[in-house]
Amino acid sequence: MYEGHTIGVVVPAYNEEGFVGDVLDSLPDFVDRVYVVDDASTDGTWDEIRAHAAIERAPRAGESDDTDGQVVAIQHEVNRGAGAAIKTGYLAAREDQTDITVTIDADGQMDPGMMTRFLDPIVAGDADYAKGNRLSNPEFRHEMPRFRLLGNWMLTWLTRIASGYWDVTDPQNGYTAISLPALEAIDLEGMYEYYGYCNDILVKLNVAGMRVADVDMPATYGDEESSIEYNDYIPKVSLMLLRNFLWRLGSRYxxxxxxxxxxxxxxxxxxxxxxxxxxxxxxxxxxxxxxxxxxxxxxxxxxxxxxxxxxxxxxxxx
Structure with missing residues (x-):
C-alpha cells in the first residue's frame, strides 16, 4: 500500500526468460498485487513466472481467488499481443478493485525505483493516468536509437491529434499508472490488443474526461530484443489512430x-x-x-x- 492506496502492477511478458524474474524481484515493497501475464511465450518465461508466483489462475482475468498471494500468474493460451496482455492484467486489477494499477515491462528497461513518480500525481488528485516520457529531456533521450526516436516523434503528433492530449509526448511508453475510476470509465474490454494499446487508451481516456500527466524518465536499452515489426506496426497503429480520432470527434464533438x-x-x-x-x-x-x-x-x-x-x-x- 502507498499513501493509503492499494497498488497493483501489471507485467506483460512474451519471451522474457532471464528478465522477468529479475523485474519481479525488484518491485517495491509497497506493491500489494502483481499480475504477471505470459502471452503464450515459447521460451522459459512461464516457468520463471511460476517460480515467483504464490498463486496461479486461468487466462480469464475476471476470475477471483481465495488467497492473499502477491504474485498472480496468468497465461494466455495463444499469443494475442502486448495490448491483450495489458488488458488481461487490467481486468484482473479492476476485478480486485485495486486503487492504482501500474504497468511495467518484463524486459528490465524500466526502473521500478521510479514507480512513486507515477503514483504521486494520482495520489495527489492531479491526474487519473500517468505515463512515462523519454523525449522531453535531451539527457534522457540520447540513448534511444535514431529510428525509434524519429518514429516516436511521428507517433507523438499523430496521437496528439487523435487523442486531444496536445501536451502528451512519447505515447509509446509502457511505464504507466492508472486510477481505478479511470480504469472503470474506459471501454477496457474494447482495448486495442496490438502494440498501439498505449495510443488507444489515451483516446479512450480523453473521451471519458480523464486527466493525463507525463513523467520524465530515461530511455534505457540493454540485451533485450524488441519483437515489434515496424513495417507492420506503423500502418496498423496509424489506421487505428485515424479510427479513434473520428470516434473521439463523434463521441464528444x-x-x-x-x-x-x-x-x-x-x-x-x-x-x-x-x-x-x-x-x-x-x-x-x-x-x-x-x-x-x-x-x-x-x-x-x-x-x-x-x-x-x-x-x-x-x-x-x-
Missing part, C-alpha cells in the same frame, strides 16, 4: 464547432484531392476542365478547416 471544423476540413481535403486527380487525368488526355481550380479551392478550405479544428481542439483540451 458531433455538433460542436470543433467537430464541424474538422469535418469540413477533412471532407474538403478529400474532395480537393479527388478533383486534383481528375484534373491531372484531363490534362493528360488534352481535355478541357476547371477541376484544377476547384481542387485548389477545396484544398485551401480543407487546410483552413483543419487548422481551425486544431486551434479549437487545443483550446478545448488544455
Amino acid at each position: 458531433r455538433t460542436h464547432p470543433l467537430g464541424i471544423a474538422y469535418l469540413v476540413g477533412i471532407v474538403s481535403g478529400v474532395v480537393g484531392i479527388a478533383l486534383g486527380v481528375r484534373a491531372a487525368g484531363a490534362t493528360l488526355t488534352g481535355s478541357e476542365s476547371d477541376d484544377g481550380r476547384k481542387s485548389l479551392t477545396s484544398l485551401v478550405v480543407g487546410v483552413v478547416g483543419i487548422i481551425v479544428g486544431v486551434v479549437l481542439d487545443r483550446r478545448e483540451n488544455t
